[in-house]
Amino acid sequence: MLIKLFLAVSLSLSVASCFAESDGNKSKSLIDPSQQKRLSTDSSQQKQAAQPNASTKSTDSQSPQNSNQENKPSMIDFCRKNPC
């Protein structure tokens, strides 16, 4: 009887510690799910990889500036001297 009781308590503690550990390792989320305005559109219509170098401008796509090679040293130098 005592052995059964001991095993039951051990199992409970073990399960509890597992849950505690998994919670502790998780970082807080940036945006709470209740604050997210999601738009799940038809994936077949929008199945297009978002490229960081996309040349077309779009309000919801990734559209970095087109720059030429001359920007390289000056922009790197600028961002080392300024927050950017």
Place this chain on the structure above:
Amino acid sequence: MNTKILRNLAFTIFTCYVTIAVSETPHWSHDEQSTWWAIQDTTQNVPLNYPFGECGIGKHQSPVDLASATIIDSKSLNKLAALYDTDTAPVFFNSGHGIQVNTSEDYSGVLMIGEESFPLIQFHFHEPSEHVVGGKSFPAELHYVHINEDGRIIVLAVAVDIGEENPVFGTILDNIPHEEGGQNASSGIQINPAELLPADLDPANLDYYTVAGSLTTPPCSEGVQWYLLPKVITISAAQLVQLKDIYTNNARAPQNLNGRSLLSTQ
């Protein structure tokens, strides 16, 4: 002979003055951010005499309120990998606007977006956060700034909350010069920027939100692509106080989305 020397000396001084006047950006501060666009550069003619005009007229400005944006999670997005290794000679820099760590010239850490590689140039902190959620800011925000060979800028942003002490952030605080423009290039300290990323995210395959935006400081140039991590990191309350002792309120207010949406991997 003396006249010639004096003439050469005068020419040299004049050339130095013009070079400095042209290359230096006009002074600005976060206190006057609502009028950054109106700051004049008196060394330039119209329209270049308003070097920060984009801060006022830009339509894709950063930061933004993330809760105001529609999140699109149905698109297939590029894989994002922060392949940061240890920098053996980082430069701790007080930019006059915040605390910053410049990577060394031969640093090889990169952000991979799909197959494209963007070298990490520097990372810096804002207090409080610049991106907000439903009008609420986080205590601070970390920005990793990457620039590729084409001059394209990618910023990886991580919100900072109060919690457990952060040893890497502590090292940065302890080595940042307190005088504006001060640089500490010979600390002998090694930093791995990856150690500042959220511990429960895989650096080789990061989930993210992304939005087109701008630099959050003058000249507010657009064409910057922002990647925002969905998890936060922590620093202790004491570390936040230490950060505020050096810089406080160095965050730009949220800007109008103007129709932009957030793309999300999750």
